[in-house]
Amino acid sequence: MSTATADIHEVPAESRVHYLNARYGIKSWLLTLDHKRIGLLYLGTITFMFLIGGIAATLMRLNLIEPQGALVEPETYNKLFSTHGIVMVFFFLVPSIPATLGNFLIPLMIGARDVAFPKLNLMSWYIFVTGCCCMLYAVMTGGVDTGWTFYTPYSSTYAHTSVLLAALGIFIAGFSSILTGLNFIVTIHKMRAPGMTWFRLPLFIWSMYATSMIFVLGTPVIAVTLLLLGLERILHVGIFDPALGGDPLLFQHLFWFYSHPAVYIMILPGMGVVSELIPAFSRKRIFGYSFVAFSSLAIAVISFVVWGHHMFVTGQSVYAGLVFSVLSFLVAIPSAIKVFNWTATLYKGSISYQAPMLYALGFIGLFTMGGLTGLFLASLATDVHLNGTYFIVAHFHYIMVGGAVMAYLGGIHYWWPKITGRLYPDLWARFSALVIFVGFNLTFFPQFVLGYLGMPRRYAMYPAEFQSLNVLSSAGASVLAVGYVIPLVYLIWSLKYGPPAGPNPWKAKGLEWTIQSPPPTENFEETPIVTEEAYNYPTVGGVSV
Amino acid sequence: MSEHPGHSAHTLHEHIVPVSTYVAVFIALMFGTALTTWVAYHNLGRWNSVVALIIAVAKMLLVVLFFMHVKYNKGLSRIVIVGGFFWLGIMITLSLSDELTRRWEINPAPFNMILPYISHLHLLF
Numbered sequence: 001m002s003t004a005t006a007d008i009h010e011v012p013a014e015s016r017v018h019y020l021n022a023r024y025g026i027k028s029w030l031l032t033l034d035h036k037r038i039g040l041l042y043l044g045t046i047t048f049m050f051l052i053g054g055i056a057a058t059l060m061r062l063n064l065i066e067p068q069g070a071l072v073e074p075e076t077y078n079k080l081f082s083t084h085g086i087v088m089v090f091f092f093l094v095p096s097i098p099a100t101l102g103n104f105l106i107p108l109m110i111g112a113r114d115v116a117f118p119k120l121n122l123m124s125w126y127i128f129v130t131g132c133c134c135m136l137y138a139v140m141t142g143g144v145d146t147g148w149t150f151y152t153p154y155s156s157t158y159a160h161t162s163v164l165l166a167a168l169g170i171f172i173a174g175f176s177s178i179l180t181g182l183n184f185i186v187t188i189h190k191m192r193a194p195g196m197t198w199f200r201l202p203l204f205i206w207s208m209y210a211t212s213m214i215f216v217l218g219t220p221v222i223a224v225t226l227l228l229l230g231l232e233r234i235l236h237v238g239i240f241d242p243a244l245g246g247d248p249l250l251f252q253h254l255f256w257f258y259s260h261p262a263v264y265i266m267i268l269p270g271m272g273v274v275s276e277l278i279p280a281f282s283r284k285r286i287f288g289y290s291f292v293a294f295s296s297l298a299i300a301v302i303s304f305v306v307w308g309h310h311m312f313v314t315g316q317s318v319y320a321g322l323v324f325s326v327l328s329f330l331v332a333i334p335s336a337i338k339v340f341n342w343t344a345t346l347y348k349g350s351i352s353y354q355a356p357m358l359y360a361l362g363f364i365g366l367f368t369m370g371g372l373t374g375l376f377l378a379s380l381a382t383d384v385h386l387n388g389t390y391f392i393v394a395h396f397h398y399i400m401v402g403g404a405v406m407a408y409l410g411g412i413h414y415w416w417p418k419i420t421g422r423l424y425p426d427l428w429a430r431f432s433a434l435v436i437f438v439g440f441n442l443t444f445f446p447q448f449v450l451g452y453l454g455m456p457r458r459y460a461m462y463p464a465e466f467q468s469l470n471v472l473s474s475a476g477a478s479v480l481a482v483g484y485v486i487p488l489v490y491l492i493w494s495l496k497y498g499p500p501a502g503p504n505p506w507k508a509k510g511l512e513w514t515i516q517s518p519p520p521t522e523n524f525e526e527t528p529i530v531t532e533e534a535y536n537y538p539t540v541g542g543v544s545v
Numbered sequence: 546m547s548e549h550p551g552h553s554a555h556t557l558h559e560h561i562v563p564v565s566t567y568v569a570v571f572i573a574l575m576f577g578t579a580l581t582t583w584v585a586y587h588n589l590g591r592w593n594s595v596v597a598l599i600i601a602v603a604k605m606l607l608v609v610l611f612f613m614h615v616k617y618n619k620g621l622s623r624i625v626i627v628g629g630f631f632w633l634g635i636m637i638t639l640s641l642s643d644e645l646t647r648r649w650e651i652n653p654a655p656f657n658m659i660l661p662y663i664s665h666l667h668l669l670f
Contacts, residue, residue: 320643
């Protein structure tokens with residue numbers, strides 16, 4: 001991509017200064033302003049939160065092995081699914097790709113030496129950690145049982161659990177999102193290298209830009225909503241509780257105004273990662289670059305006008321239901337544009353099935369299933385039957401886990417050699433991708449059937465006729481858990497024992513691959529000058545080589 | 546890390562606002578707060594919310610224009626501000642599309658009229 005540093009030669013990581021060995025000691029990490037180190041601080045934090053959310057999920061699936069509940073009391077079960085939802089959504093998925101890979105890669109991909117506001121970037125991490133601590137304290141002091149949606153008036157009036165602490169944790173963590181989004185928007189606007197025009201930007205940057213828009217425009221609304229919830233709970237100001245003169249649907253409108261776009265905060269960065277992986281492992285320029293780029297912005301914008309499909313059966317007017325149903329169908333268009341363009345990119349590509357590519361291909365299949373089942377739920381009539389059932393649980397897990405987590409892992413595997421300068425064992429990585437794919441489908445496909453048959457979500461018990469599918473789902477969760485542990489082991493192993501990666505182990509295009517691995521602290525010795533389009537892979541007669 | 550020698554062209558040109566302007570805006574905001582409190586003790590009937598909102602919007606505009614420097618910024622900054630208000634408009638409008646239509650009844654009459662014809666459509670194929 002850059003003419004200045006295209007033919008870089010490998011220099012052993014031990015014999016040069018890079019961002020990992022420039023300074024040592026805990027203080028050098030806690031006070032760092034380097035976007036790469038801050039990305040790694042986020043990586044550690046969200047991995048820990050993923051572990052907490054994962055433990056809650058494991059206990060839930062163990063409980064559901066028996067119809068009467070094998071493990072915990074119903075009250076405890078309520079706290080488990082609430083903890084799982086809150087932690088996974090607000091403390092893992094929302095910051096997952098943006099705060100880790102986004103922080104690490106945005107300056108590298110656009111040819112900058114850091115983000116626009118490095119101190120603000122570090123402050124974002126501290127704010128996020130404070131939010132995490134609040135949430136963990138809420139879990140330790142009795143937990144919260146409202147579900148991740150905090151629906152009123154239960155959460156504002158009747159719940160006797162640590163609702164306020166959990167809400168405070170989300171409120172605080174939200175500011176981290178806003179500041180990160182702001183930082184990314186300014187960075188992308190102001191700090192691109194000479195020649196890095198908007199239409200030469202990697203598609204990951206476009207998706208991060210769209211995500212940042214949602215961060216900035218949507219997150220303040222959830223903050224205000226949770227503040228109002230607190231006001232009603234503490235001071236009994238009538239906002240959402242009908243007994244106090246409030247409107248419970250107002251809470252749902254405000255909550256989903258953020259929380260539906262939040263789904264796209266989770267999936268848009270994943271789409272950005274996949275848009276990098278598919279060309280890299282097909283050795284081909286992405287098909288329809290500008291369509292994929294603009295579809296990210298279209299998804300971000302449309303995501304803000306579809307929230308009412310969460311409220312078809314909660315008392316929303318039929319007229320509003322019709323409007324939101326039609327609008328919800330619109331979001332399928334830019335999503336489909338992406339899927340078609342990724343698959344068109346594969347055509348006549350020189351495809352290699354290394355671990356990141358397996359995750360990308362898994363993403364396309366699982367996201368498509370998750371997206372298409374979303375159309376069932378956007379239809380007014382079918383939603384009446386499926387709302388509140390396991391069909392919804394399966395649907396959004398296909399998007400959030402099958403989509404977002406697969407892309408996150410694909411991205412981690414793709415850029416791990418750049419981040420650490422080490423290679424991981426590819427065979428194990430491919431094996432784990434396969435295990436995760438199988439485990440995921442085994443866990444969540446039965447839940448589509450369970451939901452269609454009418455099993456409601458959020459119950460600790462269920463009729464005996466649903467047991468075999470529930471056991472299947474729990475068995476799948478065990479496989480999935482093993483699939484997540486394997487990468488944790490070999491990635492940590494690779495830090496010490498992995499062979500040196502070299503600057504560009506995948507022979508990929510992009511500015512980040514033109515510098516040493518791990519990158520030097522200042523990223524680029526000289527400001528790169530970009531003279532080529534993104535994904536300019538060589539082709540002969542229209543076929544990639 | 547915060548220095549970017551390659552990007553000196555992006556140096557910001559900050560507009561210097563005199564302290565007297567800030568003081569004047571601050572006094573106006575305090576006056577608005579006092580006015581809001583005073584109005585709260587007087588029952589204006591259906592105008593209660595309207596008056597409170599007018600004062601709040603006036604105060605908000607002062608903050609946005611002067612404290613946030615929007616009055617002195619052009620281009621992208623203004624687009625961002627307008628975008629923020631547009632999004633607020635989306636939130637309020639679509640929320641009201643529910644609130645204001647909850648008592649609307651769906652009239653099935655037109656559908657009843659065409660239903661017999663639709664149910665026989667399959668005979669055409």
